[in-house]
Amino acid sequence: MADIVGDKLRGHLQDLVLAALERGEAHGLEILRRLEAAGDGSLRLKEGSLYPTLYRLESAGLVKAAWAEATKGRRGPRRRIYRLTAKGATALARGRSEWRAFARVIGGIMRGTA
Amino acid sequence: MSDDPHDDNVILDAADLARAELDRYVDRAVARLRAPRRRRAVIREELSAHLHEIFAQERQRGAGDDVRPALDATFRRFGDCDLLAQQLQASVPALQQILYLLFNRERHMWRLMIGGGVLVMLFGTSILLPALGKIKHLGNVSYNGQPLMTLVVGVMVAMVIVMVGLHLLAWGIARRVRKPA
Numbered sequence: 001m002a003d004i005v006g007d008k009l010r011g012h013l014q015d016l017v018l019a020a021l022e023r024g025e026a027h028g029l030e031i032l033r034r035l036e037a038a039g040d041g042s043l044r045l046k047e048g049s050l051y052p053t054l055y056r057l058e059s060a061g062l063v064k065a066a067w068a069e070a071t072k073g074r075r076g077p078r079r080r081i082y083r084l085t086a087k088g089a090t091a092l093a094r095g096r097s098e099w100r101a102f103a104r105v106i107g108g109i110m111r112g113t114a
Numbered sequence: 115m116s117d118d119p120h121d122d123n124v125i126l127d128a129a130d131l132a133r134a135e136l137d138r139y140v141d142r143a144v145a146r147l148r149a150p151r152r153r154r155a156v157i158r159e160e161l162s163a164h165l166h167e168i169f170a171q172e173r174q175r176g177a178g179d180d181v182r183p184a185l186d187a188t189f190r191r192f193g194d195c196d197l198l199a200q201q202l203q204a205s206v207p208a209l210q211q212i213l214y215l216l217f218n219r220e221r222h223m224w225r226l227m228i229g230g231g232v233l234v235m236l237f238g239t240s241i242l243l244p245a246l247g248k249i250k251h252l253g254n255v256s257y258n259g260q261p262l263m264t265l266v267v268g269v270m271v272a273m274v275i276v277m278v279g280l281h282l283l284a285w286g287i288a289r290r291v292r293k294p295a
Binding site: 055078 | 143156157159160161162163164166167168191192193194197198201202204205206207
């Protein structure tokens with residue numbers, strides 16, 4: 001299967017991040033791990049581009065962030081832990097429903113059954 | 115393991131230089147961000163944490179003491195710095211960008227002072243000139259009965275406003291001139 005990269009992901013990244021956070025709170029690197037695992041290794045995302053998306057979601061109140069407590073044995077800058085808010089869960093449900101409708105319509109056209 | 119007692123120092127120095135390079139990447143991504151200082155600090159620390167973790171992963175993955183391949187892999191994974199800076203800027207809410215432009219003391223206060231000074235001066239002048247004109251004609255034209263005292267007070271208030279505007283303007287210009295390059 002061809003890698004899914006850059007522009008193809010951009011429009012969906014917010015929903016993907018919300019879906020990753022549905023499984024529980026996580027920091028940026030963990031969110032990427034979840035996305036990569038769920039995408040069977042086909043998602044190729046520049047890791048830095050996750051953060052503008054997270055900040056946008058945070059500004060919109062769809063996720064909440066808090067600095068992690070210091071972890072034993074880990075030095076350096078702190079991690080920020082993100083969790084889904086109720087508003088984020090609603091947005092995710094809406095995003096899923098829109099995606100299903102989109103996939104049904106576009107899938108029908110691409111299969112030549114429309 | 116090497117018997118050379120200096121080996122550890124060499125490895126430490128290379129790792130420190132690599133970390134400094136990671137910090138420079140973060141600085142570049144955040145430096146021009148039009149966002150409040152607190153938000154910039156959060157972004158800086160978070161990006162830094164992520165970059166350092168990728169770097170540690172890449173160092174473990176690679177063999178040998180050369181940190182360059184690990185650094186290259188880190189930057190490749192994280193993405194283009196300038197593009198990231200653009201994306202970060204786009205993620206800052208419009209209101210925060212406007213507040214930053216208005217109140218960012220380090221960079222833009224002089225603009226606010228000059229702009230405010232000009233506006234205050236114009237406002238003061240719009241009171242002062244008509245009042246002066248009326249006083250000038252008081253002596254030789256029959257006037258509509260407005261007491262002289264009101265006009266004099268108006269002129270004095272307008273002069274104070276103009277002086278405040280001038281002061282703001284001069285302060286803004288002085289700030290701009292003193293601003294480091």
